[in-house]
Amino acid sequence: MSAPNPDRAHSRRVSSRLPVFPWDTLAEAADTARAHPEGIVDLSVGTPVDPVAPVIQQALTAAAGEPGYPATAGAPALRASIIGSLRRRYGITGLPEHAVLPVIGTKELIAWLPTLLGLDAGDLVVIPELAYPTYDVGARLAGAQVTAADSLTQIGPRRPSLIYLNSPSNPTGRVLGVEHLRKVVGWARERGVIVASDECYLGLAWDAQPLSVLHPAVCDDDHTGLLAIHSLSKTSSLAGYRAGFVAGDPWLVAELLAVRKHAGMIVPTPVQAAMIAALDDDGHEAIQRERYARRRRKLLPALRHAGFAIDNSEAGLYLWATRGEPCRDTVSWLADRGILVAPGEFYGPKGAQHVRVALTATDDAIDAAVKRLA
Numbered sequence: 001m002s003a004p005n006p007d008r009a010h011s012r013r014v015s016s017r018l019p020v021f022p023w024d025t026l027a028e029a030a031d032t033a034r035a036h037p038e039g040i041v042d043l044s045v046g047t048p049v050d051p052v053a054p055v056i057q058q059a060l061t062a063a064a065g066e067p068g069y070p071a072t073a074g075a076p077a078l079r080a081s082i083i084g085s086l087r088r089r090y091g092i093t094g095l096p097e098h099a100v101l102p103v104i105g106t107k108e109l110i111a112w113l114p115t116l117l118g119l120d121a122g123d124l125v126v127i128p129e130l131a132y133p134t135y136d137v138g139a140r141l142a143g144a145q146v147t148a149a150d151s152l153t154q155i156g157p158r159r160p161s162l163i164y165l166n167s168p169s170n171p172t173g174r175v176l177g178v179e180h181l182r183k184v185v186g187w188a189r190e191r192g193v194i195v196a197s198d199e200c201y202l203g204l205a206w207d208a209q210p211l212s213v214l215h216p217a218v219c220d221d222d223h224t225g226l227l228a229i230h231s232l233s234k235t236s237s238l239a240g241y242r243a244g245f246v247a248g249d250p251w252l253v254a255e256l257l258a259v260r261k262h263a264g265m266i267v268p269t270p271v272q273a274a275m276i277a278a279l280d281d282d283g284h285e286a287i288q289r290e291r292y293a294r295r296r297r298k299l300l301p302a303l304r305h306a307g308f309a310i311d312n313s314e315a316g317l318y319l320w321a322t323r324g325e326p327c328r329d330t331v332s333w334l335a336d337r338g339i340l341v342a343p344g345e346f347y348g349p350k351g352a353q354h355v356r357v358a359l360t361a362t363d364d365a366i367d368a369a370v371k372r373l374a
Contacts, residue, residue, distance in 0.1 A: 017141070018137055018141075019133070029331050036337065036338025037338075041338055045358065046170070046358045050237050055277050055281050072260050076097070078102060081279040089285075090211075093216060098254065100245055100246070100253065101245060101256055102272060103244045103246055103267065104266075106229050110138050114144050116259045124160040126147055126149050126162070126163045128148065128165075131148065132171075144162075161193065162193070162194045167199070170200070172313070173206075173318055185213065185218060195226050195227070197214075197229065199213070200229065200230060201234065204292060207315070212228050223250070224251075230244060232244065232275060232279075238274070295361070302373045303357065306374070307323055318358055320344075320354055321357050322344075322355070331343050338368075
């Protein structure tokens with residue numbers, strides 16, 4: 001038997017379609033920040049640091065003995081909790097039980113959404129000009145074409161198959177107004193285009209009030225062609241649980257469910273129980289939101305005092321900051337002070353002079369960053 005051809009083997013590797021994992025390029029800056037006499041303050045990744053609320057932990061533990069397979073569609077109680085929380089927290093109405101679906105963290109859903117929808121080389125996916133990198137990765141995994149555009153005129157005469165919206169934005173914290181959202185929804189419906197709205201930061205509004213693409217003011221209670229993607233990672237500190245869900249057009253949700261059943265994309269039973277507890281309890285969410293607000297109130301003026309301009313940053317977990325220089329120079333400047341941030345170029349060429357500064361650090365760490373910036 002002949003040995004495998006290395007060139008042919010490489011051509012089959014899925015990884016060859018993908019960009020370099022951006023966080024791997026921060027190794028040198030991270031080493032510099034770690035060398036600071038008082039240690040690193042890591043504001044580069046939006047990883048929750050606050051403990052999971054006891055009510056959620058207890059629900060997870062109580063379901064730990066369940067031996068059977070969970071339902072891919074989610075337990076009826078979970079679907080009811082999703083619908084109830086979207087109504088209470090975000091004013092979303094008119095969702096039937098079969099219009100929601102739990103997912104194994106929203107990054108998983110975004111990475112596989114074009115594939116689950118059957119997109120391929122003949123399809124175009126539109127992503128924001130400054131965007132969470134997984135939008136692009138998901139399109140590449142499906143073999144689809146990708147273009148970055150913030151306005152419909154940039155798309156031109158082409159008809160995309162899928163448009164991503166992200167409000168509040170990761171990384172910029174920008175909030176899209178209701179008229180912008182309505183225009184995109186109307187344009188997409190005229191052309192039969194699916195709109196996937198990443199709303200993972202919807203519950204973290206500071207200077208502007210974001211709306212879901214499913215809100216009646218945006219879609220007139222018609223969810224046709226619309227998907228809203230939500231996560232419990234930030235609002236409930238459940239990043240380690242991999243707990244998210246998608247809601248919207250019942251036909252699209254049914255299609256996702258049909259494929260996910262075959263692929264075994266199932267949220268574990270204890271995690272479903274924890275999600276129910278998190279979605280039914282608004283108190284812990286309010287406490288977590290205030291933690292982030294408190295950290296923002298400290299960090300934002302400290303950055304400005306240190307010579308940074310803060311753009312957008314109206315909502316979400318990040319400050320979009322610039323010193324008017326190449327972003328990697330800013331990363332190095334902060335790393336010399338023991339602070340690690342994400343370079344804006346991670347999110348697209350328009351981020352070349354910005355850095356993304358996360359609010360997801362302990363109060364002590366934020367205080368240390370403020371002191372070093374001073």
